Amino acid sequence: MSADRPFALQRRERLMDELRRHGTVRVRDLARLLDVSELTVRRDITALAARGLLTKVHGGATLPTDLDQAPAPARRPRPTPVPFTIGMVVPSLDFYWPSIVSGARTAAAGLGVQLQLRGSTYDQAEDRRQISRLTEAGQVQGLLLAPNLEGNGVDEMIDWIGNLPVPTILVERQTSQWTPTPRQLEWVRSDHALGMELAVRHLHEHGHRRIGLVLSKGSPTSAHLAQGWLKACTELDLPSEFVVRESVALDQPGHRQIIEGILDRCRGSRITALIVHSDPDAMSIAQYLAEQGFAIPDDMALVSYDDEVAHLAEPAMTAVRPPKARVGRVAVEMMVSRLVEGKRRPAQRVLILPELILRDSSVKRARAL
Structure with a gap:
């Protein structure tokens, strides 16, 4: 085994991260993702199941439900299914x-x-x-x-x-x-309001004092994000005026012109970080910044809200992940x-x-x- 493969603790943390992300995982897929044998993955699943962190199923694992029964000796009788x-x-x-x-x-x-x-x-x-x-x-x-x-x-x-x-x-x-x-x-x-607070406070902790917010136009989530934005900015004594309600994903007509306008406003307001909802919009802004010679995060820090595909961006994008x-x-x-x-x-x-x-x-x- 090569030295750069994850150690057991790191491997199991990665396994749990995948499980929280997808709700269920398969041994075969995890073995390929972690570059280890299926036997190693099964051992990890067994160890995590013993701690009550997941539930073993045939060929993989799921997150435990709140109604799961506590672990019992092997061959316990299966609970009678609820006929709903x-x-x-x-x-x-x-x-x-x-x-x-x-x-x-x-x-x-x-x-x-x-x-x-x-x-x-x-x-x-x-x-x-x-x-x-x-x-x-x-x-x-x-x-x-x-x-x-x-x-x-x-x-x-x-x-x-x-x-x-x-x-x-x-x-x-x-x-x-x-x-x-x-x-x-x-x-x-x-x-979602608390999720937005997490993003604002993270950027504040890393020295950003002028932060902008780009909300996806027409999303039911936007109202909650705006609420969290105002709360966090008020508590941290940050300006909260820079809020843009536009969709700027790559498939939106005129997205480049809209992004150019947003960045012009950023320069005028000395914005050093943007929180963007959602991933496609954040990745579109990141791509435009790269084309214009901006360095991320040195010239502009970015945080996405949703974490569907944020890890695929270049650079990989910090994101708030709703559960x-x-x-x-x-x-x-x-x-x-x-x-x-x-x-x-x-x-x-x-x-x-x-x-x-x-x-x-x-x-x-x-x-x-």
Whole structure:
């Protein structure tokens, strides 16, 4: 084995990082990723399972669910599956949502329940159509929903959801504290505001006092990010005026001109770091900076929000990673708990904290003497 291969502790930390990212991992894929034998990976999985950090499954591992039973002697009887079917409607089946769906499926498999998935769009009429398909078939006992709660008709949509014939939990969505429905709607989502605070405080700790924010136009996440931005800037006594609401990904018409305008404003405001939502927009800005001869992070530090593909940037990009797979898992666990306990269980509204993944785009390397 070559000397540069990861030691056991580093290898297991990398294994857990992949598991948190995807919700489930396969021995074969990990062996290839870590450049070790499948036997070594199986030993690592066994060691981590013994500490309760993951659950061994055939050919790989999953994150443990909150409802997992404590480890017991070998050959223990398998728990009787809970005979529930849960419907799930998400606004997209690409970018961001696959990780949430994967987490939900992992939890469902571990709890012995069925998951019926429906893809929708960011449109209330289509949301209603897909939700109605599930409820009218009479095959689901609960619903996990991510409806469009922007624009006109939101109050009517919430009222309609609150009167559905089966329990409902919102996923990566939330209502106001009080809703005029027969039961207060439950929800689970990433704490995006805190995720933004993590990014601002990280840049502040590395000496940045003039930071800019680029928010993806039209994203439901933007309101939470703006809230966290204002809170962090206020507490750290930083100027908060530099906020741009534009989509600048490579597939956006005129993105180069928009980025050029943003960077002109950065020079005028002496901005030394940008937080960008989301990865495609951050990578587009990084690419433009490189073309113009800017050094990252020396001339401009960058932090992305989402961490879907930020590691593929050049340089690899520091990013805030919402706990997407965990959100999906917790949503299923909450629903099963609701279905098992019924009205005895108090309503829950859960925020799950994101992580800050440090890479080369935000931390200057120490120069060799």
